[in-house]
Amino acid sequence: MVIALRDLHSDYAGFEQLATIANALETVVFETITIDLSGVQWIDANMCSPLGALLWRAGRNLNAIALANVPGPVETILARNGFLANYGAAHLPDNYETTIPYRRFEPRDYRDFCTYVRSYLVGKGLPVMTSALLSKLQESVFEIFGNAATHAETLLGIYSCGQFYRSKHRLRFTLTDLGIGFRRNIESRLGLVLSGEQAIDWAMNLGNTSRVGPVPGGLGLKLLREFITKNGGRLQIASDTGYWELTEGRSERSQFPCAFPGSVVNIEFNTADTSSYYLSTEIRPEDIF
Amino acid sequence: MPEQLEMRVFEMTGTGVCVASDDGQVVYEQIAAALRAGHAVLLSFANVDALTSAFLNAAIGQLYGEFGEDEIREGLLVSDMAQQDLVLLKRVVETAKAYFKDHDRFVAARAEVLEEDHE
Numbered sequence: 001m002v003i004a005l006r007d008l009h010s011d012y013a014g015f016e017q018l019a020t021i022a023n024a025l026e027t028v029v030f031e032t033i034t035i036d037l038s039g040v041q042w043i044d045a046n047m048c049s050p051l052g053a054l055l056w057r058a059g060r061n062l063n064a065i066a067l068a069n070v071p072g073p074v075e076t077i078l079a080r081n082g083f084l085a086n087y088g089a090a091h092l093p094d095n096y097e098t099t100i101p102y103r104r105f106e107p108r109d110y111r112d113f114c115t116y117v118r119s120y121l122v123g124k125g126l127p128v129m130t131s132a133l134l135s136k137l138q139e140s141v142f143e144i145f146g147n148a149a150t151h152a153e154t155l156l157g158i159y160s161c162g163q164f165y166r167s168k169h170r171l172r173f174t175l176t177d178l179g180i181g182f183r184r185n186i187e188s189r190l191g192l193v194l195s196g197e198q199a200i201d202w203a204m205n206l207g208n209t210s211r212v213g214p215v216p217g218g219l220g221l222k223l224l225r226e227f228i229t230k231n232g233g234r235l236q237i238a239s240d241t242g243y244w245e246l247t248e249g250r251s252e253r254s255q256f257p258c259a260f261p262g263s264v265v266n267i268e269f270n271t272a273d274t275s276s277y278y279l280s281t282e283i284r285p286e287d288i289f
Numbered sequence: 290m291p292e293q294l295e296m297r298v299f300e301m302t303g304t305g306v307c308v309a310s311d312d313g314q315v316v317y318e319q320i321a322a323a324l325r326a327g328h329a330v331l332l333s334f335a336n337v338d339a340l341t342s343a344f345l346n347a348a349i350g351q352l353y354g355e356f357g358e359d360e361i362r363e364g365l366l367v368s369d370m371a372q373q374d375l376v377l378l379k380r381v382v383e384t385a386k387a388y389f390k391d392h393d394r395f396v397a398a399r400a401e402v403l404e405e406d407h408e
Contacts, residue, residue: 114306114339135373138339142308146343150310207387215310216350216388219342219380283375288382289362 002034008043008051010172010266012245015238016256018050023258025058033058038069045163048083048102049174050238050264053159055086056104057178057261060156081161100162100173107149107158110142117141120162132277136227137171137269143220144175144265150217151210154179154262169272170233178262181240186210196242197253204237204244204251224267230277232270239263293329296320298348299336306339313347320348324356324364335369342381349378350385358386 003021008014025033035055043051059065067087070078078084079092082101094101100120105113117138129137148158154177162173179185183199186192189210194202202208204225209218228235228246235246239262243254296319299305302312316332323330334340352361367378 110309111304111306114308132373139341139377142339142341143343146308146310146341150343209388211388214351214354215314215347216353216381216385217343217346218388219346219384223342223377223380277373282372283379285367285370285375288367288375288379289358289365 001028001031002036004036004038005040007041008047010044010047010174010236010268012243012254014044014047015050015236015243015260015264018047018054019238019241019256019258019260022054022057022261025054025061025063026261028058028063029061030063032064032066034066034068036068037071037074040071040074043074043077044172045077045081045083045099046161046172046174046266048078048081049159049161049266050176050260052083052086052102052104052161053157053176053178053262056159057156081163083161096166098164098166100160100164102159102161105145105158105160107154110145110149113145113158113160114142116160129271130274133231133269133271133273133275136231136277140224140227140267140269141173141175143224144267147220148175148177148179148263148265151179151185153185156262164271169270171269171271172266173269174264174266176262176264181259181261181263182237183240183242195255196240196259197244197255198242200237200239200242200244201251201253204246227277228267228269230275231273233273234268236266236268237263293331294323295331295333296323297333297335299334305336307337307344307348308339308341310343310347313344313349316348317351320365321352321355324352324360329364330366332365332367333369334367334374337369337374340374340377342377342384345378345381346385350381350388353382353385353389 055065079089080094081099082091085091103116156178159176164171182203183194183196186199189212204221206222211217229249237244238260240259241256245252298316301316301319320330
């Protein structure tokens with residue numbers, strides 16, 4: 001079986017292409033699946049996260065995965081962030097230190113994940129950010145990992161990858177899980193039947209949580225939304241048939257023709273942000289409760 | 290005045306990376322046991338250098354499901370927290386109070402989103 005990949009950007013078309021590939025691979029077993037990249041001129045490196053997740057799932061279904069006809073510039077991108085190493089190629093050194101390598105984690109691996117985030121966000125070729133921004137940035141990715149580990153019910157792992165675009169002052173970081181997705185999570189826990197994009201929108205609004213037990217929740221995604229709005233960044237979520245994007249504080253949503261199996265959260269941070277993320281009035285410990 | 294016990298998050302979880310709900314659960318069980326026995330707790334976050342709402346919801350937020358606001362205010366004090374972590378904890382506490390005070394509010398949100406989409 002041969003699947004032709006097209007250019008893969010962090011946008012609706014990019015996620016739609018991956019949802020279509022996921023659909024095509026859904027019932028394939030005991031095959032050699034060749035991903036033909038001959039027509040690809042560009043892949044956003046962070047999109048290795050959802051692409052790798054889909055290919056890992058296909059491999060888990062007892063298929064052999066091969067990447068073929070990878071054009072030189074694309075090969076460099078995918079070898080530098082370690083993606084191609086999964087398919088037999090060498091892992092090239094990242095001399096520019098602008099990649100956050102492609103990596104797969106189990107949901108319980110949160111301590112390894114934290115070490116990974118810190119190794120690649122601090123002291124490498126990434127820009128010097130204010131300590132407030134760096135702290136908020138780390139908090140954001142930890143929240144997303146925690147969210148995936150808590151809600152996704154995934155047995156197939158969590159996949160991460162990132163890339164710093166120096167001239168644009170943008171850092172993209174993407175986490176993908178192959179769990180039940182927003183729609184099914186909300187439906188199974190609350191009995192609330194929504195479409196894919198309605199489900200993401202619902203989860204991103206303050207006060208909404210799929211939590212029903214003794215532990216409250218529903219704050220992590222809202223904190224991320226607030227931060228990205230203030231930071232001037234961008235947030236994209238693809239889950240099931242839903243696509244949701246936050247740009248300049250405004251959210252838009254669309255629907256894919258077929259479902260992405262799980263959830264992808266792509267955060268684009270504005271690394272030139274010098275905002276203060278502290279409150280003007282100090283909070284004292286005795287005023288917390 | 291109840292006797293105050295000092296508990297260290299780092300010691301209880303074995304890490305300064307407090308991001309997982311499971312680790313928060315360990316902290317919750319210790320605090321809840323102390324409060325049930327009539328002790329006050331001074332909860333130290335010394336050497337904790339990563340916190341998430343998921344951890345804090347499990348460790349502290351769920352206390353509001355068992356104890357009253359006055360009991361918690363009188364029996365629990367946090368220390369050694371950076372200002373940004375205090376801000377996060379405050380948000381978690383506010384969310385937890387709302388969660389346990391008004392379960393129906395979350396159910397009502399269902400109807401709201403469906404109505405919007407059918408308008």
